[in-house]
Amino acid sequence: MRGREPVMVGERSTGAVIGRIIVYSILIVAALYFLIPFFVMAMTSLKTMNDIRTGNLISFPREFTLDAWGKAWSSACTGINCEGVKGYFLNSVQMVIPAVIISTLIGAVNGYVFSKWRFKGSETIFSFLLLGCFIPFQIILLPMSQTLGVLRIGQSIFGLIFVHIVYGLPFTSLFFRNFYVTIPDEIIKAAKIDGAGFFKIFWKIILPVSLPIFVVAIIWQTTQIWNDFLFGVAFSGSDSQPITVALNNLVNTSTGVKEYNVDMAAAIIAGLPTLIVYIVAGKYFLRGLTAGAVKG
Amino acid sequence: MASLTISEIRKWFGTNEVLKGVSLAVEAGEFLVLVGPSGCGKSTLLNLIAGLETITSGEIKIGDRVVNNVKPKDRDIAMVFQSYALYPSMNVRKNLAFGLETRGIHKDQIEKTVKRVAAMLQISELLDRKPSQLSGGQRQRVAMGRALARDPVIFLFDEPLSNLDAKLRVEMRTEIKELHQRIKTTIVYVTHDQIEAMTLADRIAVMKDGIIHQFDTPQQLYDNPSNIFVAGFIGSPSMNFIKCKLVKKAKELSVVLENRKGDSFLLPVGKADKSLEKWIDGDVILGIRPERIATGFHEQEGNPQIHEIECAVEVLEPTGPDTLVFVNINGGKVTCRVSPHAAKLPGESMKLMIDMSKALLFDPETQNRIGR
Amino acid sequence: MQIPMRNKLQNPGILHRIENFLPKLVVIPTIAVAAVFIYGFIGWTTYISFTDSRLLPKYELVGFHQYVRLFTNFNLFPPESRWSVAVVNLLIFSVLFIVLCIIIGLLLAIFLDQRIRGEGFFRTIYLYPMALSFIVTGAAWRWILNPDLGIERLIQQLGFGDFTFRWLVDSNMAIYTIVIAAVWQSSGFVLALFLAGLRGIDDSIIKAAKVDGASLPRIYLRIVIPSLRPVFLSAVIILLHISIKSFDLVMVLTRGGPGFSTDMPATFMYAFAFNRGSLAFGAASAVIMFLAVMAIIIPYLYSELRGTRNAR
Numbered sequence: 001m002r003g004r005e006p007v008m009v010g011e012r013s014t015g016a017v018i019g020r021i022i023v024y025s026i027l028i029v030a031a032l033y034f035l036i037p038f039f040v041m042a043m044t045s046l047k048t049m050n051d052i053r054t055g056n057l058i059s060f061p062r063e064f065t066l067d068a069w070g071k072a073w074s075s076a077c078t079g080i081n082c083e084g085v086k087g088y089f090l091n092s093v094q095m096v097i098p099a100v101i102i103s104t105l106i107g108a109v110n111g112y113v114f115s116k117w118r119f120k121g122s123e124t125i126f127s128f129l130l131l132g133c134f135i136p137f138q139i140i141l142l143p144m145s146q147t148l149g150v151l152r153i154g155q156s157i158f159g160l161i162f163v164h165i166v167y168g169l170p171f172t173s174l175f176f177r178n179f180y181v182t183i184p185d186e187i188i189k190a191a192k193i194d195g196a197g198f199f200k201i202f203w204k205i206i207l208p209v210s211l212p213i214f215v216v217a218i219i220w221q222t223t224q225i226w227n228d229f230l231f232g233v234a235f236s237g238s239d240s241q242p243i244t245v246a247l248n249n250l251v252n253t254s255t256g257v258k259e260y261n262v263d264m265a266a267a268i269i270a271g272l273p274t275l276i277v278y279i280v281a282g283k284y285f286l287r288g289l290t291a292g293a294v295k296g
Numbered sequence: 297m298a299s300l301t302i303s304e305i306r307k308w309f310g311t312n313e314v315l316k317g318v319s320l321a322v323e324a325g326e327f328l329v330l331v332g333p334s335g336c337g338k339s340t341l342l343n344l345i346a347g348l349e350t351i352t353s354g355e356i357k358i359g360d361r362v363v364n365n366v367k368p369k370d371r372d373i374a375m376v377f378q379s380y381a382l383y384p385s386m387n388v389r390k391n392l393a394f395g396l397e398t399r400g401i402h403k404d405q406i407e408k409t410v411k412r413v414a415a416m417l418q419i420s421e422l423l424d425r426k427p428s429q430l431s432g433g434q435r436q437r438v439a440m441g442r443a444l445a446r447d448p449v450i451f452l453f454d455e456p457l458s459n460l461d462a463k464l465r466v467e468m469r470t471e472i473k474e475l476h477q478r479i480k481t482t483i484v485y486v487t488h489d490q491i492e493a494m495t496l497a498d499r500i501a502v503m504k505d506g507i508i509h510q511f512d513t514p515q516q517l518y519d520n521p522s523n524i525f526v527a528g529f530i531g532s533p534s535m536n537f538i539k540c541k542l543v544k545k546a547k548e549l550s551v552v553l554e555n556r557k558g559d560s561f562l563l564p565v566g567k568a569d570k571s572l573e574k575w576i577d578g579d580v581i582l583g584i585r586p587e588r589i590a591t592g593f594h595e596q597e598g599n600p601q602i603h604e605i606e607c608a609v610e611v612l613e614p615t616g617p618d619t620l621v622f623v624n625i626n627g628g629k630v631t632c633r634v635s636p637h638a639a640k641l642p643g644e645s646m647k648l649m650i651d652m653s654k655a656l657l658f659d660p661e662t663q664n665r666i667g668r
Numbered sequence: 669m670q671i672p673m674r675n676k677l678q679n680p681g682i683l684h685r686i687e688n689f690l691p692k693l694v695v696i697p698t699i700a701v702a703a704v705f706i707y708g709f710i711g712w713t714t715y716i717s718f719t720d721s722r723l724l725p726k727y728e729l730v731g732f733h734q735y736v737r738l739f740t741n742f743n744l745f746p747p748e749s750r751w752s753v754a755v756v757n758l759l760i761f762s763v764l765f766i767v768l769c770i771i772i773g774l775l776l777a778i779f780l781d782q783r784i785r786g787e788g789f790f791r792t793i794y795l796y797p798m799a800l801s802f803i804v805t806g807a808a809w810r811w812i813l814n815p816d817l818g819i820e821r822l823i824q825q826l827g828f829g830d831f832t833f834r835w836l837v838d839s840n841m842a843i844y845t846i847v848i849a850a851v852w853q854s855s856g857f858v859l860a861l862f863l864a865g866l867r868g869i870d871d872s873i874i875k876a877a878k879v880d881g882a883s884l885p886r887i888y889l890r891i892v893i894p895s896l897r898p899v900f901l902s903a904v905i906i907l908l909h910i911s912i913k914s915f916d917l918v919m920v921l922t923r924g925g926p927g928f929s930t931d932m933p934a935t936f937m938y939a940f941a942f943n944r945g946s947l948a949f950g951a952a953s954a955v956i957m958f959l960a961v962m963a964i965i966i967p968y969l970y971s972e973l974r975g976t977r978n979a980r
Contacts, residue, residue, distance in 0.1 A: 023779050023782055023784070024784075026775075026776075026779055027776070027779055027780065027784065027790050030772075030776055030790075030794065031790060031793045031794070033852075034793050034794055034796070034797060034852070034856065035793060037805075037808045037809065037812060037852065038796075038808070040808065040811070040812055041808050041811070044811060052817060053817065056817075056821050056822040056825045057812060057817075057818060057819065057821070057822045058822065106697075106698060109694055109695075110694075110695055110698050113691045113692075113694055113695045114695070117690075117691035119691060119692055122695075125695075125699055127969070128702065128707070129698065129699070129702050130969065131706070131965075131966075131969070132702055132706045134909065134961060134962075134965045134969070135706065135710070135958060135961065136912060136913045136934065136954070136957045136958055136961050137913070138913075138915075138933075138934055138937045138938070138953075138954040138957055138958070139709070139710050139713050139954045139955065139957065139958040140705065140706070140709040140710065140713065141713075141937075141938075141941065141942075141954070142712070142713055142716060142725070142941055142947060142950070142951055142954075143708070143709040143712040143713055143716075144705070144709060146725065147705075147709075166701055166705045167705075169698055169701065169702070170702070170706075173698065183384075184377075184379045184381060186377040186378070186379050186380075186381035186454075187379075187381040187382075187383060187384075189343075189346070189348050189368075189375070189377065189381065190375065190377060190381040190383075190442070191383070191394070192348065192367075192368045192369060193346060193347075193348075193368045193369060193373065193374065193375050193395070194369065194394050194395030194398055194442075194446075195369035195395060195398035195399050196369075196394070196398050197687055197690075198687060198690045198691060198694075199690075200398065204383075204385075204386075204394070205383050205385065205386075208384075208385030208386075209384050209385050223799060226801070227800070227801035227802070227803070227804075228801075229801065229802065229803050229915070229916040229919070229920075230915055230916065230938075233919070233938075234938070234942065244801050244803040244804075244916075247801075247803050247804065247807060247920075248803050248806075248807075248919060248920050251806075251807045251810060251920060252920065252923060260811050260814070260817065263807055263811060264807070264808070264811060266807075267803075267804045267807040267808060268804075270801060270803065270804050270807075271799075271800045271801065271804035274799045274800060274801070275796065275799050275800065277799065278795075278796055278798075278799035279792070279796075282792055282795070285798075285799065286795065286860055
């Protein structure tokens with residue numbers, strides 16, 4: 001904490017040292033609490049089933065094997081299909097990329113208008129759009145599945161892309177608007193006097209400084225869409241399921257012998273992309289999280 | 297350069313009237329300063345001149361052209377903003393050139409103009425830097441350069457110096473004045489700082505609550521303010537306003553001042569003429585600037601308008617060249633500007649000379665100037 | 669050196685208008701999408717809830733029939749209908765989830781705010797579950813809480829031979845397994861909120877308290893934590909919002925079972941609308957969920973928006 005010294009120098013001695021030890025111990029215990037489940041997943045995924053039956057959660061594998069990973073990727077049974085999660089992983093990739101790009105770009109332009117080109121009623125319209133960030137999606141599931149059917153994109157990846165764009169827009173618009181609000185209006189005024197119009201100001205002045213918020217919005221959308229389960233389970237067909245749905249089917253399969261090592265390998269596969277995003281760009285991830293959640 | 301004529305402008309924001317019928321005529325080449333406390337409408341007026349806001353009613357003319365519905369870019373104006381509003385992603389060169397590029401000026405011409413302007417403002421070595429790599433003063437110069445490069449008929453300045461530290465502000469003030477003397481383009485300059493207004497302007501419009509209270513040269517504003525607001529706003533330290541009784545004695549009008557001890561002094565304010573009749577034996581506000589209450593004046597001998605009073609010193613504020621002495625007259629605090637060695641200590645009694653030749657009277661009700 | 673104006677517009681009137689209209693034109697698609705896919709669909713679902721739609725939507729209105737059905741035998745303690753089970757579960761879940769997340773988040777935030785070496789490292793660890801899908805989290809905890817090979821086995825192997833831990837398959841206890849997994853996933857996020865709040869506190873206030881001779885715990889209890897009130901509010905709202913929407917975790921951990929003992933409104937709605945061919949009944953439960961969320965969010969959003977507008 002900036003400038004908040006723990007205690008006076010004189011008392012630094014034993015009392016303070018013991019205090020520090022306690023603080024660090026608690027922090028380390030907490031770190032273990034958060035890490036152990038992942039450790040368990042990783043260990044389990046590297047064990048044989050025999051090993052699992054005789055060992056326990058945190059025991060090391062007697063022999064390390066990647067068999068479970070191979071099986072999870074290409075031959076595990078998720079429901080009726082037994083082709084691993086590979087195909088569903090690719091479904092998720094195919095779904096995430098276009099949905100993220102389109103929703104982010106539209107959100108950028110929306111944010112630009114709602115912050116720098118306000119018109120009569122635009123604040124109200126924005127508030128109504130914002131409400132879209134909060135609705136429990138159960139309220140739109142039934143009409144959406146009907147509509148997707150009518151549009152002939154039901155049970156397809158296109159349908160999922162469409163749904164994710166539609167319900168991602170309130171978030172991306174909010175991100176960009178809140179970011180652009182911090183750019184002084186005077187810059188826009190100066191550009192207007194300099195003769196630039198709506199699109200020229202966007203291209204030449206706004207976009208070049210938008211990189212940080214693009215990163216935030218892209219990360220947010222990527223994790224949201226990748227991690228989505230509700231839309232996936234409600235709107236996908238058997239060949240367009242995203243990885244989350246496949247993982248759920250895998251761990252909930254009640255036929256045959258439960259292979260927990262395969263489950264855990266599949267779970268790590270499903271979690272890896274967003275985990276990598278988090279580790280690489282944690283700062284932006286956090287910013288999106290707080291911006292998306294606190295303000296909107 | 298062009299003249300600027302503003303007639304009966306009104307501006308409403310929703311149900312809020314920000315400008316209540318403002319009229320101004322600025323001659324070509326003139327340096328006009330709009331000054332007033334925050335919220336007085338001066339920045340709105342500037343935005344209206346720039347075309348960044350639309351006027352509710354009234355008319356703005358630049359030269360002979362009515363520009364009410366002309367877009368900012370087609371008004372041939374340039375503006376310098378308080379936050380400088382430099383384009384953050386562009387270097388200085390691009391910032392200067394942007395307005396010319398959007399207007400389709402030829403590249404060679406742009407380059408020449410940028411060079412010339414950069415040289416004029418001594419920012420040639422900064423051309424490849426981004427705004428974030430510049431100091432406050434440098435940003436300010438670039439913002440001015442961007443306006444200069446456009447060579448408009450009117451420059452608009454929106455509090456351009458208020459983000460600078462005190463020393464730099466004074467320096468840039470001088471530079472702006474020099475610049476105006478060199479290029480002689482019409483300037484409309486908004487500030488809340490009366491010293492800036494006094495030092496820069498050919499004429500000043502003092503605004504408050506969406507109304508222009510007085511539009512005049514700096515000296516006229518100082519010597520002949522039309523009401524208490526203007527009198528108090530212009531000048532530092534502020535003019536003293538002393539509530540007192542106006543009495544008539546042998547065809548002479550006087551005001552009555554009383555110190556804390558209860559000694560009273562009769563100070564003549566001129567012959568009894570019709571203009572002040574209404575206030576005789578009633579209350580008036582005496583306005584007198586601190587430098588008119590001192591321990592002595594050069595031309596003091598035999599001057600009938602200089603009078604002596606005696607007051608106890610309450611607080612001292614040395615400023616260096618002068619010391620401000622605060623005394624109590626008629627129950628209110630009065631500032632006097634005396635030479636440092638003549639100032640007495642708090643609690644001590646002190647003889648003060650009041651020069652009534654520059655004293656003003658105001659009506660306590662309407663706050664307007666009365667008499668003379 | 670007058671600069672020549674190049675773009676003499678042929679018809680400034682029309683171009684002028686188009687340019688003024690451009691910002692609106694650009695957001696019209698979004699507005700239309702929001703109008704149809706958010707507000708239109710809310711209306712549509714509401715309409716369905718007043719019909720007798722089963723497998724396929726029907727559009728003859730039957731009044732409040734579905735709502736009456738929903739609240740027939742609606743008795744929370746003990747819950748009797750499946751809907752009341754869902755509501756009670758939501759209550760249990762949200763109270764525990766919110767309280768535990770806030771306790772863990774706040775304590776860790778305070779400890780992390782003591783000029784900790786490696787603060788970034790700790791924070792990264794505390795927050796990573798937030799990056800995971802609830803499905804992944806659920807899969808992990810489903811394994812950890814496994815009645816035979818999970819924690820039960822671990823403790824038994826540590827020497828407590830008769831230890832049993834079978835909450836996942838115990839209809840009285842299964843709801844708490846969902847709490848465990850949800851708290852693990854979300855408390856890091858609450859920590860981040862509180863940490864941001866702590867960093868926003870004016871240092872001079874704490875210095876002043878120190879000069880006044882207050883001890884560190886006292887400073888936290890009397891000055892720091894009370895000034896985090898807005899963060900508490902945000903955290904509660906967000907967590908409550910997550911609670912009402914929680915669907916993924918239940919599906920992967922227990923599928924609402926055993927029986928329907930871990931049903932929540934979100935899974936209830938899904939089960940009736942998609943699996944049991946009872947569209948109207950599912951729609952009615954969705955409407956109730958929606959109203960509950962709005963009752964929480966709208967006042968919050970209103971005060972937040974008003975706050976930012978005033979600040980501008």
